[in-house]
Amino acid sequence: MTMKEKNKVPNALSKEKSPYLLQHAYNPVQWLAWGPDAFNTSLREDKPIFLSVGYSTCHWCHVMERESFENDEIAQVLNHSFVPVKIDREERPDIDRLYMAYVQASTGSGGWPMSVWLTPELKPFYGGTYYPPEDRFGRPGFLSLLHSIADAWKEDRKKLEHVADGIQSQLKSFSTAAPHPESLGEKVLDDAFMQISSHFDPVAGGFSSAPKFPRPSILTFLFNYAYFTGREEASAMALLTLERMARGGIHDHLGVKGKGGGGFARYATDALWHVPHFEKMLYDNALLALSFLEAFQLTKETLYAQTAEDIFNYVLCDMTSPEGAFYSAEDADSFPDRESKTKIEGGFYVWTKTEIAELLDPLEEQIFSFRYGVKQNGNVLEDPHGTFERKNILSLKADEETTAKHFDLPTDQVANLSRSAIEKLFQARMRRPRPDRDDKIITSWNALMISALAKGSRVLQNTDYLTAAEKAAGFIGDNLFENGTGNLLRRYCKGESGITGQAEDYAFLIQGLLDLYEASFDDSLLHKAQELAERQCEHFYDDEHGGFFNASSQEASVPIRLKEDYDGAEPSANSVSVMNFSRLWLMTGKQHYLDIAEKTLYYFSAILAANGMQLPEMLAGYARLLHPSNTVILTGSQSDPAFKALKKSVEQLYLPGTTVMHATKEKPVSSIPGAETASEENNSAAAYICKGGSCRLPVTTPEEVTNLLRPSGRSAGKKS
Structure with missing residues (x-):
């Protein structure tokens, strides 16, 4: 028991599994978790809900807890006048994004901790982020705000409910809006590139001033755009950004192979990537590993390969459970030494x-x-x-x-x-005392790391990465599918699985399984990806308009389902789904997969045309459909050195959109005309390069494969 918990009575959060919720289990605030108990209490007692959303490694969440949620006077007001509810945004991004949309629209900004006041019907009527406990600089502090809202609920409730009704109607309109289609073509890619270029920092890389976030989805778009158009200035922007990040303070430079350390912090508070916000997130490291691997494929510069290896070393040493799954995050705040009584940001x-x-x-x-x-x-x-x-x-x-x-x-x-x-x-x-680690296992974030490790095993020719990816995928298969229904679950923590899987869990896991298939050629992975794709469509797809809702149709605790339309720190489920269903179409020949990808693009076409920087990952998927890529079919035994040499020749090249499959007489590829016959005729090591519904004659040397696949006249990427 910690000092904070000693001689204190736990609240209802003590029964939860989330490390973030457990951090608040001994607050004097009588927190409830999001769910029927909280909703019924609000209705029964006729009190508004105070919803506080954060996550375990959030610095300002810790600050607000110390200042306000451990303050007895503030707790008394919260407990008397409101139903206080806590959400871990990493467990429930669907709820977080719904109310964050309101906070951002009403205040012009967002962030965590997020503070929102709701009617008993879960309609928001006031919101913000961090509030100091006392009035400062002419602005009301948290205690004053609580008194004001409590008084308004008693004295002018109808006005608040009228405001809440209007806000709820607007949020519903986001969910049910019909698409406003725009014609797409090369111009939408060019426009997005020009928009991204206008935000580019030519000195330090990145696409903003301070604070500076990585946003790997932009890097994905730039690499794709350069590949399909030949405009190397696009890849140069991405390469410079990655180089500056790798050298900057956002990168933990004390990584030791086989022992730990390394990896990347969440973001930089300055424009030069020097001063990080020290929390480390699994998803950031997975996505950045993918970007560094692509940079190495393009340039063959060791800095990029070494940085990807450093990320994997950090994750496998410091963020991997005994069962092989990956933990979520490490805290920004820590004790600088064993004698200190106060945590500071970056103390470790x-x-x-x-x-x-x-x-x-x-x-x-x-x-x-x-x-x-x-x-x-x-x-x-x-x-x-x-x-x-x-x-x-x-x-x-x-x-x-x-x-x-x-x-x-x-x-x-x-x-x-x-x-x-x-x-x-x-x-x-x-x-030194290590930062606290959030040990919950999130399906979508594990899937991102599975993708990164699978690609790392191919690009860096390291079978240890493939083994780690397979072990994590096995953990998800054994622990994160609901018994009886087969539906995907979102979170595993302290021996318990729970929370209905969300669109990103399905999309990222499908992507991870496809990436793992291309690394191992285990057909069961491709079959499982198809099963998940069908289930994702069943629970999330909008058959009428296209696109995927973020929350399942079976999730009763979500007031409004939204369609994610922003590729931020993580790509949106819709963007990843465009790529997934395009790949499944190429791999299986099933037309309905392509129809889903195209209808999703159609739904978001107005955003893509007006503001491509909002959905760069989706634009990368569109570029791959606009410029059809190759399917490489390898035949022969995987243990044959000649087969391995052919496979390696493909894996060393940057080939966005290209799918790689394995065929033998026993398991022919039937999705492409001519491929089935080819695998029957030739069961020795060979490579068939297929495109546009037909296959070239087989080639048998790595040099021939490279010559056929490398874009003509294209050199390796260059930095500015």
């Missing part, structure tokens, strides 16, 4: 120069400080809260060759000294 990660000098030999310290920008007075230039005074956030400033020239030393010696310094600092850091 930052260093003084004195600390480093005490741990390293003199020459090691000089080399390390030069390479990673360590300064005596600290290297954080933008620190408005004084959190990092005299502290250093490690950022790679010089490569081994530059450092060797600076110190007039052999490059090998610099490399050895750098490795030994990292090992010593890593071991010292491990003696």
Whole structure:
């Protein structure tokens, strides 16, 4: 039992599994979880619901808890005048996104913690994000706001309910709106590229000023756009962004192979990727690993491969359960040492120069400080809260060759000294208290990491990654399907599975299974992906207008189902589904898969035409349909060295939209005319390159495969 819990009475959240909800189980606020108990209490007691949404690694969620939810006076008002309800946004993104749409529309911004007041019928009438406990700078604090809303509910309730009715009607209109189709063509891709270009930072990369988020979906679009149009300036933007991120402080540089560390923080608070918000999320690392792998395919530059390997090392060492599934996140806040009583943001990660000098030999310290920008007075230039005074956030400033020239030393010696310094600092850091880890297992995020590891196994020729991906997929198969119905579940935590799977769980897992199939050629994965696709359509697809709702038709606790139309930190389920159903069409020849992909594009066509930067992942899927790619059918035994050489030749190339399948006499590919006959005629190692409903004559050497697949006149990508 923690100090916070000692001598306190738990509330209803103590029965939950979510680490975030359990963080609030000993608040004096009498929290309820989202569900029938909360809804019935609100109706019975005729009180509005105060809904607080956050997640376990959220810095400002922790701040609001300390300031307000552990405050007895505030708790008394919440308990007396409202029904306080907590949601873990990672468990229930459907509820989070519904009310976040309202908060963003009404306030112009959003974020977490999210605070929303609802009628007993779950209609929102007031909302915001973080509130300080007391009045500040002429703005009401949380306590004042609670009193005002409680008074208004008593004295002017009809006005609040009228406001809530209007808001609810508007939210429903988002859900039921018919499409306003726009014709799509090359221009929509060109327009999106120009829009993204106008936001590009040519110095540090990325597509915004501070704070700066990775948004891998934009990188996916740029790589696709460059591939299909030959405009290498598009891939150059993505490559520069990835290089600057890899060298920046958003990247944890103290990764040691086989031991842990490394990976990427959530985002940078500055424009140079130097000062991170230190939480680490599984989905960010999965998506960035995919981007770095694609960058390596394009350029063959080791920086990109090493960074992808670093991400995998972090996830497999620090974020993998004993059963092989992947945990969700690590906290931004941590104790800087074992004597500290207060957590600070980045406490686990930052260093003084004195600390480093005490741990390293003199020459090691000089080399390390030069390479990673360590300064005596600290290297954080933008620190408005004084959190990092005299502290250093490690950022790679010089490569081994530059450092060797600076110190007039052999490059090998610099490399050895750098490795030994990292090992010593890593071991010292491990003696600090680790940040708290959110150990729940989210289906969609695990699926993203399965995709990344499957691709990593192919691009980096590392079978350990394939084994890890297969083990995680097996865990989902064994633990995250509902008994009896076969429906997908969203979350596993502390031995219990639960929460109805959402569209992103289905879409990301289908994608993961298809990626895993292309790595292993296990036909059962392709069959399971098709089963999931049919179930996704059954529960989420809008047959009338097209597109997928975010919540299942069987989920009773969602007031309004929305269709996600934004590729943010994660791509939307609709964007991934466009790619999935296109791939399934190519792999199976079933026309209804293509119809679903095209109808989804049709539904979102107005957004794609007006603001492509909103859905870059979907535009990448559209580009792949607009420019049909190859299907590569490999024949022969997978254990044959000649087969392996052909497969490797495909995997080393960046080929967006290309599907790779395995055929033998026993399991011919029937989706493409001519492919079935080809596999029957030739059961030795060969590659059939198929496109537009026909296949070329087979080739048997890696050089022939490369020549046929590489776009003519196309060179490797270049950075600006």
